[in-house]
Amino acid sequence: MDPLDGPSPKLYPRPDSDDSGDGISNSTPQIALGVTQQRDRELLESLLSTFEVTDLADPVPERTDLCIVGTDALAAFRGALREWKTRERPATAPVLLLTTDSAEDAWRRHEESVGELLDGIQPIPAPRRAIRSRVDGLLATRRHSLMSRQRQRELELYKRAIDSAGVGISIADADRDDLPLVYVNDGFLDMTGYDREEVIGRNCRFLQGEDTDEATVDEIRSALADERPVSVEIRNYRKSGRPFWNALDIMPVRDDDGEVTHFLGFQRDITERKRRERLLEQYGRIFEAVEDPILILDERNRIVETNPAADDAFGTGTSIPEGTQAEHLFEGEQAAQFRATALAVRWTGNSRTVEVTTDPEGDETVFQFRFQRLEATEDYSERIIAVSRDITRIRKYQNRLSVLDRVLRHNIRNKLNVVTGLAELLENSGDEEVAAIAEDIDTAASDLLGIADSARAFNRSIDPAEPRTQELDLSAFVREVGAELRESHSDTDIDISVPEAAPAVCPATIRLCLKHVVENAIEHTTAPDPRVEIEVEDTDEWVDLRVSDHGPGFSERERRALTSGAERPLEHLQGVTLWLVRWAVINAGGRLDIRDRPEGGATVVIRLPPAERPATV
Structure with a gap:
């Protein structure tokens, strides 16, 4: 080379x-x-x-x-x-x-x-x-x-990257009439439900429908005509006809000479966000309109929001300033009680109820507060919702009824004791006709005394000064009371069926409730060999205490009266015992139900909330 x-x-x-x-x-x-x-x-x-x-x-x-x-x-x-x-x-x-x-x-x-x-x-x-x-x-x-x-x-x-993007992406040709789509990614297809061959070559208006806002469409058209970016939220429709909210961003793509050659679109399905916004708007209107005062507290017990009812109740004529320590709305022991309850709810996470008394201008008002904790989210830290209700009139009525109840029970008992004493004297007069009448008087008076004693015992369920509930193992309790009933009613077969344990929130008068229901069943049985069945069933959601008999059952009018919670001239009970039981159970957060038995008789169901079960290892 x-x-x-x-x-x-x-x-x-x-x-x-x-x-x-x-x-x-x-x-x-x-x-x-x-x-x-x-x-x-x-x-x-x-x-x-x-x-x-x-x-x-x-x-x-x-x-x-x-x-x-x-x-x-x-x-x-x-x-x-x-x-x-x-x-x-x-x-x-x-x-x-x-x-x-x-x-x-x-x-x-x-x-x-x-x-x-x-x-x-x-x-x-x-x-x-x-x-x-x-x-x-x-x-x-x-x-x-x-x-x-x-x-x-x-x-x-x-x-x-575009195909796997979490948003819909589309490209329209700006040099052709009607701006046909020349590309869509998989996200666009997944969002709209269309196949690619169904959309390429078409203008994107096929996503519009009857509820698409025309003003929004005009805004998009104007931006495209002016070759400028635009961002809107528009109601579009999937291929199936189902509407969805589309957060649409469109921007022009220019060549080296500055001429627009394409329009690039980004679509995001914000249907769920719009749903939440509508719910929040509804909740906001409810929050503003509800007549019960509501306080929303932050993690330091400071007020972050109030509704108008709360401003009226606690704001002394003005709105409560944001950042106010909630307990400062009250005084002394009431303030300490409010703060302690709010802190307890924050620490435990369990809802609690407390009554707080205010005394604006010498007019004492009683509010019942229900505290609920809201977990922190991305938008806000932990919150405490305190919903209150003015129960001043209720407490006044309860106090008046309690006083009236004590007076009536005392006077009635004294007078009935006089009647029974006089009836006994007449029974011993030697005149048989007079003695028979006296015996009827004595029996009626004794029945009235029994009713008075029952009312006195059940007074605890309505007296605001008395505790209303107690937590019991209902199975052990039924076994104990059942043994007492068997002893006092030896001529009746009392069958008991309970699980090993069934913790429940019971009325403070649960012993009286069970005894009265069982005795009522024994009294009305028509069988020659009386039989009553007592059962307990724990369903996790409720703890049911059932008492069944073989008697004539309840009439339809008695059932309607007891179920509705009110008596009418033609729909009422023959006595007050079941009313007293019903009130006690409802005050404990439970329910009372009556069911017919296929083989005859009736079952009274006392449905009680379950108590917290001890942790197991």
């Missing part, structure tokens, strides 16, 4: 494991030589001295940009070269064959390899400039193929 100096080599991009993206770096190309003739190799190394030159090997070395091989090396490294080309796809991995054959013979001899394995054939000897030109050309091809591969991979990455 005739020596001929060529220009300095250009810098070409080549694979480089230390670079990001596609591994492109502007460093000196690497050429792998597979030439066995020593003189040819020396001349090539001299020609290519400004490149990085290495020996061809199997596998082809990493970072190789061009392989130059002789005929012998082509045969020896054919498999390695083929693997290298496969590895580098879609980039070009050029191989240049140096051969002593003439150009015509070389092309004929290697015809099958050209294009598949060989990218060029250079007969030698040849001028240095010719060889260098061929090398530069192949390296330029390599450079452009690497850049193309990089762009292709970037486009694939962008497409994957």
